[in-house]
Amino acid sequence: MKHHHVETSASLAIVMPVYEDAEASERLFRELFDQFGRDVFVVAVDDGAIRQPLDIHPMRSAFLEGVVIRLRRNVGHQQAIAVGLHYVADHLSGAQRIVVMDSDGEDLPSSIPHLLSVLERDDIDVVVASRKSRQESLLFKVFYVLYKFLFSLLSGRNINFGNFMALKACALKRISAMQELWVHVAGCVLASKLRLGYLPLDRGPRYAGHSKMNFESLALHGFRGIMVFAERVLVRVGVFCTVIGGLAVLAAVLAIWLKLAGFATPGWFSVALGILMIVFFQTGAITLMTLMLTGVSRSGMVSTVDYRAYIDEVEHV
Structure with a gap:
């Protein structure tokens, strides 16, 4: 299949999955333009939303440059990110820096420059955000500590980061060729053997709505991370x-x-x-x-x- 490269002057591409979160993503679009202006290209992946499908008009009214990718069905958070990253790899040849973030506001746009500044180092391919503080429930925190312990015990690797990260173009080229990307993004980055940089960042409050994650979803997400190192x-x-x-x-x-x-x-x-x-x-x-x-x-x-x-x-x- 022939690739049609998108004409853009932006060297920074931001990939975000959006599922039933149109209101929060609209605010995020405005804040991204306030932060970066025309220097950013946004790839928003609508993960088969039915109640709040993502429309292109909020991105246009925020004066952002980008695309809305609508999926045929709900494929899940990780695979929606994988679709967005593959789109960037195929169509945005000028994107030298790629950021993956959530659309609900918990990944703060003001934190992106800090990730990019660390990414400038020659000995780092990917910068991941390790959380300094969390606003989740006690049950979630207990489960997360247990998950990290089991992950380390079973895989021999430590994982203390999620999807909020910044990558160089060479890193995107590498992970987009890995099947593990479709299973667990953070696990794929660990398995890629890329040079990682860790940046402790606070997690912000949601802009609107409620989290779609429940305990079952979190348990499945943790199991998929372990599957990468099967x-x-x-x-x-x-x-x-x-x-x-x-x-x-x-x-x-x-x-x-x-x-x-x-x-x-x-x-x-x-x-x-x-x-x-x-x-x-x-x-x-x-x-x-x-x-x-x-x-x-x-x-x-x-x-x-x-x-x-x-x-x-x-x-x-």
């Missing part, structure tokens, strides 16, 4: 289960020896051997389930060439 998770779980299974076998051999030597009390041997057999078979089952999940996660990744199939319409300012 092979590494499989190795770690496999090694752990092998060690436990080996210990169970050794303990079973010891129990049999004690039984034959006459040291086992009546009933003790059968109970101990039964428990050890359960432990052994459970570790084997966990390893098998992890192997199956790894295959499912890999086979379920979307091909990087299919992003155009999601697009229903692209409207330009």
Whole structure:
């Protein structure tokens, strides 16, 4: 398919997914123009909204240059970002800096210059925003700490950032060629082996409306982040289960020896051997389930060439 490059003088492109958040995004458009004027090109991805579909007029009335990409259906936050990043990679050849942010106001436009200033360093390809303060509920904070612990334990990597980030054009070229981008944006950036810079930033309050994230969505989002490192998770779980299974076998051999030597009390041997057999078979089952999940996660990744199939319409300012 032939690429049609968008004519723009802006060297900064901002990608944002929008889902049932038209009111908040309108305010964000105005603030982006106040911050950057004509030096920014906005790629707003309407993720199949029905109640509040994103219209092109708020972007036009804010005097912003950009496009509204309307998707055929709701594909989710991460895949909407992936569509926007692929659009930038294909159509905005002049964009040397790309920012990914949410449209609800929690990612502050005033923080973008700070990200870009760190991005200017030669030894950094991507700058990610690590949160200094959060305004979420206690349940969310507890879940987030638990998620980071499990992520580190299973993948061997630390993740303390979300989607708010700034990338150089070379970094966009790299991650747009990775299937992991469709699963989890932050996990993909970690897996890309790009040189990361971390910038602690405060999270702002929503401009309007309520968050569409619930506990189930957060749990699914966390699981998808771990899926990016499925092979590494499989190795770690496999090694752990092998060690436990080996210990169970050794303990079973010891129990049999004690039984034959006459040291086992009546009933003790059968109970101990039964428990050890359960432990052994459970570790084997966990390893098998992890192997199956790894295959499912890999086979379920979307091909990087299919992003155009999601697009229903692209409207330009």
